[in-house]
Amino acid sequence: MVIKERCESEELLLFRQLYLRMELSEKDKQHYFNLEKGYEGELAFDHMIDHQRSNCLILNDLLLEINNSLFQLDKVLIAPEKVYIYEVKNFEGDYYFESDRWFTLGKTEIKDPLLQLKRSDSSLRRLLKQIGFNCTIDSHLIFVNPEFHLYNSPIHQPIIYPTQINRHIYDFKLNSSLKLNNNHFKLAEKLLDLHISKNPYSLVPKYQYDDIKKGIVCPTCGSFYSGMKEAHLLSCGKCGFKETVESGVLRSVGEFALLFPDVRITKNIVWDWCRIVSSKYIIQRILMDNFKVVGAGKALHYIKKI
Ligand SMILES: [Zn+2]
Numbered sequence: 001m002v003i004k005e006r007c008e009s010e011e012l013l014l015f016r017q018l019y020l021r022m023e024l025s026e027k028d029k030q031h032y033f034n035l036e037k038g039y040e041g042e043l044a045f046d047h048m049i050d051h052q053r054s055n056c057l058i059l060n061d062l063l064l065e066i067n068n069s070l071f072q073l074d075k076v077l078i079a080p081e082k083v084y085i086y087e088v089k090n091f092e093g094d095y096y097f098e099s100d101r102w103f104t105l106g107k108t109e110i111k112d113p114l115l116q117l118k119r120s121d122s123s124l125r126r127l128l129k130q131i132g133f134n135c136t137i138d139s140h141l142i143f144v145n146p147e148f149h150l151y152n153s154p155i156h157q158p159i160i161y162p163t164q165i166n167r168h169i170y171d172f173k174l175n176s177s178l179k180l181n182n183n184h185f186k187l188a189e190k191l192l193d194l195h196i197s198k199n200p201y202s203l204v205p206k207y208q209y210d211d212i213k214k215g216i217v218c219p220t221c222g223s224f225y226s227g228m229k230e231a232h233l234l235s236c237g238k239c240g241f242k243e244t245v246e247s248g249v250l251r252s253v254g255e256f257a258l259l260f261p262d263v264r265i266t267k268n269i270v271w272d273w274c275r276i277v278s279s280k281y282i283i284q285r286i287l288m289d290n291f292k293v294v295g296a297g298k299a300l301h302y303i304k305k306i
Helices: 009-022 026-049 113-130 162-173 182-194 245-258 267-274 280-292
Strands: 001-003 059-065 069-078 082-091 093-098 101-104 135-141 148-151 233-235 242-244 291-295 300-302
Touching: 001 009, 009 026, 009 245, 026 069, 026 082, 026 162, 059 113, 059 182, 059 242, 069 113, 069 135, 082 113, 093 245, 113 135, 135 148, 135 162, 233 245, 245 267, 245 280, 267 280
Parallel strands: 001 059, 082 135, 093 148
Antiparallel strands: 059 069, 069 082, 093 101, 233 242, 291 300
């Protein structure tokens, strides 16, 4: 049972917008690509394991705190026999391991993923003790990409390589008949309560309204629509995707609100943001139909309907 769904982090959603709408530095681009790849790997692992057993509680992407330091858990499975934690990596290509350090084949050292797992494991142990739960924790570093290879890989470490995932899942399923009790549900609820939703380590670069490219972005191919060809339809010059003006404007308002959460949504700003909708009246109608009107005169703006 999935207690906490996986969804894109705010950092990833912001990077997606900034990548389309401004020139990112090479470092920021690399960070963004890593976020996308990491997320893709996590989804792939969810797909492999989530439906395997009904007697476990699944919590994805937990950010927790112990003694003023934060730790992140990609996936927690609370099962009757133990609590499984997974650090999921979507590395692709060849890497090597030497003297407890990890390198790409090009000899660039990377952050030690085993160390990351060990820290998460020990932080979770301390946290569970602090909140009064005594459970066995089983931690794994899992490499999900079939194109990953680690030369000189360490043995007797909690690593699951792509070729071992099926066997791990087979073992995991052996306890399918055990039953969850109230305590397991209480633990899941407690971890959900303790989850910190705003990640202070987000690496999104600074940006301002003037730096950002305006316009409505095609949801299929990510290019900007060049204009409105028909009164109520937007059509992508690149991939041919078509949608109503309303759906394009509403998606763009969502993107605007993500990028500028403190700026009030008004007819003028949405008109400027969407750029290709000629008439402010069309924007106003869409906002009136889909948002709640607050204030009047110059202070009139729109907020989400509850
Ligand atoms: Zn398109």
